[in-house]
Amino acid sequence: MSGPQRPPVLADVAERAGVSAMTVSRVLNGTANVAEATRTRVEQAVADLGYRANTAARTLAGGRSRTLGVVGVETPYYGPSSVVFAIEAAARASGHAVSLVSLQRTDAAEMRAALDRLRLAHADGVVVLAPISAAVDAVADLPPDVPHVIASADPTAGLATVAIDQAAGARLATRHLLDLGHRTVHHVRGPRSWIDAGARASAWRRELRDAGRPVGHCVTGDWSPHSGYEAGRRLAADPDVTAVFAANDQMALGVLRALHEAGRKVPDDVSVVGFDDTPESAYYEPPLTTVRQDLREVGRRSVELVLAIIAGDAAEQHASVAPELVVRGSTAPPP
Amino acid sequence: MSGPQRPPVLADVAERAGVSAMTVSRVLNGTANVAEATRTRVEQAVADLGYRANTAARTLAGGRSRTLGVVGVETPYYGPSSVVFAIEAAARASGHAVSLVSLQRTDAAEMRAALDRLRLAHADGVVVLAPISAAVDAVADLPPDVPHVIASADPTAGLATVAIDQAAGARLATRHLLDLGHRTVHHVRGPRSWIDAGARASAWRRELRDAGRPVGHCVTGDWSPHSGYEAGRRLAADPDVTAVFAANDQMALGVLRALHEAGRKVPDDVSVVGFDDTPESAYYEPPLTTVRQDLREVGRRSVELVLAIIAGDAAEQHASVAPELVVRGSTAPPP
DNA sequence: CGCTGCCATGGTAGCGCTAACATGTAGACC
């Protein structure tokens, strides 16, 4: 009867091209030397047959799976999905599949279990999304069985990391407000356990010190708009406050509302800067000046780095993605 | 010297337990009958050696990979990440790994390529997150090579689906407003191409018709707060408008702002209901009455259904998750 | 001209597991 119901295998390609299976394998993997004519013939046969290499067999025989693992931390605040999707896109571009594992908690045991699952899935490398210090610590404690990269963490000795340059972003925000003429800047920071929150807060403080300015109030929130609102009420009560830097856009939203209720106009009386550039922030009232993080770039660079580590030619263990200040309507010179 | 550097394989377990490799395999897979004593001995050997079955070998020899594929559509509005994470959690609970592929566009070619990639990854089954009609159509056109389930789509002939019962949610919202005494309800709907938007809009209309009420205005937004704001300005201009049902919380936020600016108090003058119950909505001013979608449950049920289809004992091709009305401060009887 | 060395290719032997069949044992029933 008709053609093969069963998908073609390597041997079929070999037969059609009139070469051995080994030669086909070499062409497919680009290893060793193959004569130009032979290579062309094999590639033609592959195309004719619509051959696709069997991943399981490749993994079993060769040890490599062309799969990257991603460990995601499940949280309603952080936007890990864009990083995950960016990782997937970058991995796809390099011919890798993506295996996903998520963490309910971020203790060492869960992290260990997650990495174990990815080893079971034969992941060639792993990208860990670890916005919380405890998660980084958990990874640091693990033996590096599988090459891994931590995304969104500060450069740490012994760990490969990729992150938004939080310090640069926080300094951009603070400097922008100082440049407008504000005497100092007050800060609504994120929770203690979050790496990014700490990085933003200390860079804010450093920028003020470097500029020889008094350091403003620092109120701790939990990333939620509500916590921003609470912080905003406290800051609104102080007439000296003319500039606020909130560690994320959601808290900035809360600050905006609190200031509005207190009758202090933004940006005429008080300027507000956020961090993240969420899709909503351009529609806030007024549109929010904020620091844009290119999370897609973080994903891309993470894949790049983990592939370099796998290949054994990672020149640099840390990659940093520059954030960008987006000036909108919530900042102006002080009254 | 010391123990095996190489991780233990099935043969090691067999030897230690004093049985054949096949028997170990049977114990591991729970297939066929194994004497109780033998099973215990094998399990002990597995535990002693810390044996983990090799996924690649299992897949190659058995055809099953214990991997589920997820096709995600990348969009800033929909919250697919919670569904993805829920799928991962459910898959993990059933002993499956998760392979992720994302779509930049939602045409048939991209969808085909995505499913092809997952077939290459030997996915036993696939869950497609397809909030846009075009994506569903693309799947419907494909041969069902691999068992698949569409999440967040209306029940469609020939396709297995799991979805929030959008109609029930929209009716809950509408009925709540009618029950409070409003004469009719106006609607800010989502974009045409989105399945959920259409489902919510027609259920809103149906509920009003069933109640014998006049059908209010229906304004189309794009899910963004800005579009909600625009819609809200139009509705605010009409003094007869006392109740608005927005198809998502972000647009509801825009409506709230527009009403506020127009000097119409919420909920005293106008009641507003959203849809989604995002983490922020409880912190809006006033806190938003909305329809909660249990997206985690959608993920869980999707995995359940696709596993049932794989096993060949799917009693029902469609699963529906009931939404829930969350009454907060944005709704009250009409003035 | 015979040796070395490199290149292109082939053969063989698994990687670790499971499907399919084969075997052996014990009880059931006439």
Next chain:
DNA sequence: GGTCTACATGTTAGCGCTACCATGGCAGCG
């Protein structure tokens, strides 16, 4: 007691691919 059946287990043969070593051919060289 013998055949039948059911169950517990073993044996064999791959799944599709790649590592490793072997082979043959040909240029370079003294």
